[in-house]
Amino acid sequence: METSTKLLFVEDDKRISDATTNGLQKHGFVVEPAYDGFVGARLATTYNYDLIILDINLPLMNGFEVCKAIRQHGVATPILMLTALGEIDDRVKGLDFGADDYLVKPFDFRELLARIHALLRRTNATHEQASEILREANLEMNLVNKTVRRNNQLIDLTAREYELLEFLLRNKGRVLSKMDIIEHVWELNFDTNTNVIEVFINYLRKKIDRNFEPKLIHTKTGLGYYLKAD
Template sequence: MNRILLIEDEERIAELIKKSLEEQAYSVTIALDGLTGKKLAVANDFDLIITDIILPGMNGIKLCKEIRSLKPVIPIIMLTALGTTDDKVDGFDAGADDYLVKPFDFRELLARIRAVMNRKSINPIVQPVILKYADLELNNQTKIVSRSGKEIGLTPKELKLLEYMMQNSERVLSRAEIAEKVWDTHFDTGTNFIDVYINYLRKKIDKDFSSKLIHTKSGLGFIFKEET
């Protein structure tokens, strides 16, 4: 039985989610504040953590960062009423694997849970230690990115996005494909968080160099290709 830690300060909502998940054969432990949630997450081996962002004691963004630093592979889904692009970027930057805006259909939550847990159970494909394209280099062991010998600092999600683009260089990548492969979610046309991350990455990877690697294909998506 898969064990889920649910961190939600609204007790009625927490109990409803717990009951629904237990009907699907999940074992659910509830924490009503961020500090309790962190203690439970650290002390136990859960298969998945679901957390709200606005929590007493410790907010969900800080909580996610601290759990992620201690348990880097555990899947984390954020549930929140905050649904702007900036909110989603903050959640992903904190280390969340997925982000669901309240109110939501329970079937959608169940689908997200299955998706992140299935991804965890699949044996990862062995990738080269070092990815290279033009003068850009990404070390998969050290997570260091450099271009023309200059080290570039990236957030975890920026790094994952760059890695996927380098693995699929010179091929047009749609927003839907990027959402599925990098964020393990369906593309949400209501926000532009993918474009936000592309712009973040472009500023770090291309801004100070004459040849550009990240390009927009109008109406299609993006392509990773060297062009002067």
């Protein structure tokens, strides 16, 4: 990992912050720590980072508020949210506010590294197909400037939503199972009993289909999802 890869780590527990920051620095990352939500939000919306690690329980502004503020400011930097053990509602809520992935505390440092690398791989994907535009009906994805339009109306997507839509578009008409999506979009093994895939499909439907025709994202009961202008 190149030392130019810069992370913002928003965590109020200084012991956790220092230990994790030291570990990440040993792996070549440049880490900017923030110890409360207000400072974290200000840094995230002022400076450029490759990835943001964001705890939920923060003073001044909690992680949900920080995440919402970052997205409302138009910052699309991938956000890895740290959630409490067993708090499924926190994970879904964090994704709803624009987080791209979550990690349960206390976490194993190796898993943190794996999730960081996975998010960065997607963000720093090569531009071999940079001139390509993916289309289906009146939906258009421009891979040069990473924009999505429906009926020429700009659609605002998070980094994870974008990656999921791209995967659906590249495989339009093909039914994609939950495991297909996990392997190609999340790139990590995680608890398949969670409803993360369903949550993100629902996000895309609200943004891509709810106010437009024809409907593009469909469910094949018991098999998976597909994108096609039926």
